[in-house]
Amino acid sequence: MDYDVVIAGAGPVGLCLGLRLAREGKRVLILEKNATTHEHSRAPGIWCKTQDILESLGVMEEFEKQSITMNALQMHDVDSDRIILRVPLDDIKHLTGYPRIMVIPQSRTERILAKAVGQTEGADLKFSSEITGFTQDKASVTVEWSENGKTQSATAEYLIGCDGAHSTVREILGFHLEGETYGMEIALADIRLKDERTGPMISTDGVIVLAIKIEADLWRMILIHARKEEMSLEERIVKAAGQLFPGKSYEDVWSSEFRIHNRISSDFVEGRVALAGDAAHLNSPVGGQGMNAGIQDTEVLGNILLSALDENKPSHLEVYSHYRKAAVKGGVNRFTDILTNVLFVWKGRILKLVMRTWNIMLRVPFIRKRFVRKITMLS
Template sequence: MSDADGGLEQRDVVIAGGGPVGLALALGLARAGLDVLVLEKADGPCAHSRAPTIWPATQQVFAELGLVERLEERGVTLSHPQIWDADRGVSLLSLPMDELAAETSFPRLLILPQSETVAILHEEIRNTVGVEIRFSCKVSGFIQDSFGVDVICRRFGLEERVRAKYVAGCDGEESTVRAHLGGKLEGKTYATRAALADIRVSGGEDLAFPRISTDPRPVIALRLGADIWRLIFPHSRRQPADPERWISDASTRLFGKVPEALIWSDTFSLHRRISSHWVKGRIVLAGDAAHLNSPVGGEGLDAGMQDAKLLSRALEAAVAVDHPQPLVNYVANRRRAMERGTGAFTDIASRSLLFGGGRMIRPTFAIARLLFAVPGWRRRILRRLALIDQK
């Protein structure tokens, strides 16, 4: 809508970034009656699988948005995942998620490619009043005063401006919003990197997973669909990343056959970092713009979705009282959760499993089995994985 005085487009909230965190936040705010605009620099939705693991607390977020059944229809659910040693044909660790049935409505692990999650969110947003997604629109700056924020962006080579009561930066690791706040991602980058490859291998629907092989180099496999598997190759920074060269050998070790097709591949660094600044007046961060944690444990998307849930409530309150204090409260909550919860947990898991080029994988799982034999420790670890211990 336009301001009758200045002709500037007006919104309650502008969200920079149209990934799953930004979209979930936008949908939650629109459901609460706010007028929301999502600005996404890409020319369309994410087309790659990226983060596929969805733990119970995040399934609850999708349930509150009315979407969890659609995710179930397209994904793979596991109430008792088995981490399987493909080299020796034995289970390394069993995760009885169903033991959490008294604490969550979703005592299972849900596997769904991020592209599918984003597609479901887009479908729902198209049918929701009060929210718009604008593609090919790169945010370039902000002018903030006591009453709102002018968001400056470029679209098709032309400058556009939108006036918002509040702005949420969900624009990822290279966040423009974070840069405007003066925030820096403080922390560390691990010596180990990861190469990813999504492949098509038929006939593996009954195989236990995640599957792990360590000889001659470690590889982890996660089933994304009926015949689609994600391969994860940890490797040192000194070792050239060449997933196409590794795929055939890894697939033979994991599945007993070579892949039928390579669908997608990528390589990335592993971090444990958190922004030095999350909020400035009416501008606030969420997701990878605010924090990065190692994907070991598969909790990157989940941490961002918890941000979206709590930030939605904070922004609703901030609009209602016309004051940004609820954003400060949100930041204190989520920063503490990331430092003591997800960030700390994934750091321990990463250092344990990736130390020495994967040589500690089996000893680490042997220790985990001993801990899981003690009911109190088993419940504590399962709750941590499920993010039930974060509010």
């Protein structure tokens, strides 16, 4: 057997799983089709439970050096220059070592994790290596991939697909993403400029835009719009930047426009092959829980893989499938679906009214505690 586990995908999910297994003495191969880690910020928010996991992986010190942290959920209405939502995170201090929100570009997250993987004995990380197929029997999985144009193969006890929304592993298994696509679209835009504020901020005086600082002088703007809106993305970015940072020049760093989904794979496991992260489930980015849910998959899957390897019982993977599918479907996907439908009612035009209403409701201790546990993924 060449490896204990082969992992397809070196995003945060695949890297966390590989690091966890290698730290426990397992032989791990991580295959990533891209030439390097991602260059852009993508998913920048890291919730409390995920920070606990990063601590267990021995990388929290580096994350703290490179991130921005906030001790409350807050929203500043730029149009009226007022705080319309503020929710302290004091209610969860007994549930986590990190009662805060951490903000760090995904590019940095991946670099930190990839460096840790590279420094851990037993872990091999190969870039420019795209999985092309696999076969499995009762004893092992044989994985094939293309590495710089050459076909390579290896055998392992298990294969884990952490290869994203368009997962090759999921496609080969014949699993399907079941669920819905929302009628709204979201655009993300990162712009660089100097501004003393830290955010988060909102403006609806023109286009609907939220923004948060994700590193020094780098801002993430989130633009909400109807699918058939005629204004181009470039025009929306210009208007949004003008609303949030009037009179200031800025540098366009990166932007992306996409439809949003609430979907889950028809299954998570077949034999010795399992899915995690976006390969297994997609949820609305509202609430910033997608990447976090994937990393939390790896905590459960890592424990079960260690047990399956030590006891030679691949049937243990079915426990992961049952537990995480139920947790995601009834947890993160349901919660972000509720948030999305509430916040996007009337195409987001009453977004600030909703936040002001929440600000009043969340003064009630029972409601606030339940909401904070849900949003921070500690429930």
